[in-house]
Amino acid sequence: MRVVIMGCGRVGSRLATIMDAEGHDVAVIDKNPRSNRRLPGSYGGNFIVGDATGEDVLIEAGIKQADVFVAVTQGDNRSIMASQVAKHVFSVPKVVCRIYDPIRQEIFKELGLQTFSPTTLLARLIHDTIEE
Amino acid sequence: MYIIVVGGGSVGAGLSGQLVEMGHEVLVIERSQDRCDLIREDLGSVVLHGDGCEVATLTEAGADRADIFIAMTDGDEDNLVACQVAQHRFHIGRAIARVNDPSREKLFKQLGITSTVNAAETMVNGVLHEIPGRSLTHLVPFRHAEVNLTGIRIPSHAAAIGKAVLDIQLPEGTGVALVVRADGTPLVPSADIVLQPDDEVIALTRPEDEAALVQALTR
Numbered sequence: 001m002r003v004v005i006m007g008c009g010r011v012g013s014r015l016a017t018i019m020d021a022e023g024h025d026v027a028v029i030d031k032n033p034r035s036n037r038r039l040p041g042s043y044g045g046n047f048i049v050g051d052a053t054g055e056d057v058l059i060e061a062g063i064k065q066a067d068v069f070v071a072v073t074q075g076d077n078r079s080i081m082a083s084q085v086a087k088h089v090f091s092v093p094k095v096v097c098r099i100y101d102p103i104r105q106e107i108f109k110e111l112g113l114q115t116f117s118p119t120t121l122l123a124r125l126i127h128d129t130i131e132e
Numbered sequence: 133m134y135i136i137v138v139g140g141g142s143v144g145a146g147l148s149g150q151l152v153e154m155g156h157e158v159l160v161i162e163r164s165q166d167r168c169d170l171i172r173e174d175l176g177s178v179v180l181h182g183d184g185c186e187v188a189t190l191t192e193a194g195a196d197r198a199d200i201f202i203a204m205t206d207g208d209e210d211n212l213v214a215c216q217v218a219q220h221r222f223h224i225g226r227a228i229a230r231v232n233d234p235s236r237e238k239l240f241k242q243l244g245i246t247s248t249v250n251a252a253e254t255m256v257n258g259v260l261h262e263i264p265g266r267s268l269t270h271l272v273p274f275r276h277a278e279v280n281l282t283g284i285r286i287p288s289h290a291a292a293i294g295k296a297v298l299d300i301q302l303p304e305g306t307g308v309a310l311v312v313r314a315d316g317t318p319l320v321p322s323a324d325i326v327l328q329p330d331d332e333v334i335a336l337t338r339p340e341d342e343a344a345l346v347q348a349l350t351r
Contacts (some may be wrong), residue, residue: 053208075209111220
């Protein structure tokens with residue numbers, strides 16, 4: 001699979017590393033050129049410096065051939081915008097968007113994005129652990 | 133009408149001032165406390181400190197009874213998301229977004245934002261209007277009607293000089309709104325308003341009729 005990941009933070013770099021090790025064709029995009037320090041030496045995929053809400057940057061990352069787009073930035077709105085570009089402009093078959101704000105996550109899920117909120121997930125997980 | 137404006141920078145605050153003057157009920161949502169204070173000094177208590185993309189803030193703003201929602205921040209992603217939340221969660225009928233990067237205008241349209249204002253295009257047109265030698269300048273686009281308000285400068289050699297503007301054969305559907313003299317005097321077109329060199333004719337026209345309009349007035 002060809003995977004484009006927006007955001008090379010802890011989650012983005014970890015996901016890129018896993019999928020690269022599994023043999024997938026991975027490209028990570030981040031605004032900060034120094035964020036690639038989170039990728040291990042063994043990482044064989046692409047790393048692109050730029051703003052993934054811009055179509056030119058997405059094209060450079062190979063969005064036109066991508067099977068999956070994942071947005072995991074710190075900014076909910078940037079992730080939402082880039083995910084909608086991937087889905088509606090480039091027709092990427094699978095688009096996954098992390099949205100911290102649970103309410104915004106619900107709204108954009110209703111609007112057809114595959115979303116998840118770590119806030120909700122973690123709260124549920126902690127709750128279940130307490131209840132055990 | 134109740135109008136919510138997200139973003140109280142120079143554009144948002146300026147716009148809100150005008151809307152208040154027009155007699156509308158206005159609420160500006162602004163993230164910076166300093167800017168909120170400035171707007172409150174200028175316009176009174178029409179400010180809400182908060183994030184205009186957040187449902188909690190918009191609920192506090194009473195967004196469900198708003199008639200128009202305007203996102204005027206300098207962040208395109210914030211404007212897009214704020215408008216989408218306003219339209220889909222609060223069912224506001226009209227959402228207008230400022231688009232800072234012109235290449236994104238199409239995306240905003242595709243995602244159903246009612247209308248967009250392209251800051252760069254508006255500025256470029258404003259500057260071009262001041263440059264001599266251009267026969268036609270776009271002043272205001274009316275996107276839904278597919279017409280533009282345009283300004284046409286009358287050159288000194290034009291055959292139209294000495295004629296009443298109402299007597300000149302213009303493309304069908306084109307309307308002359310105003311004749312502005314070189315010294316800035318605005319004149320409503322009538323039978324006795326005769327064109328002079330360096331007049332600017334302000335006309336509403338469709339894009340496909342622009343060439344014929346320029347021909348009729350400047351040749």
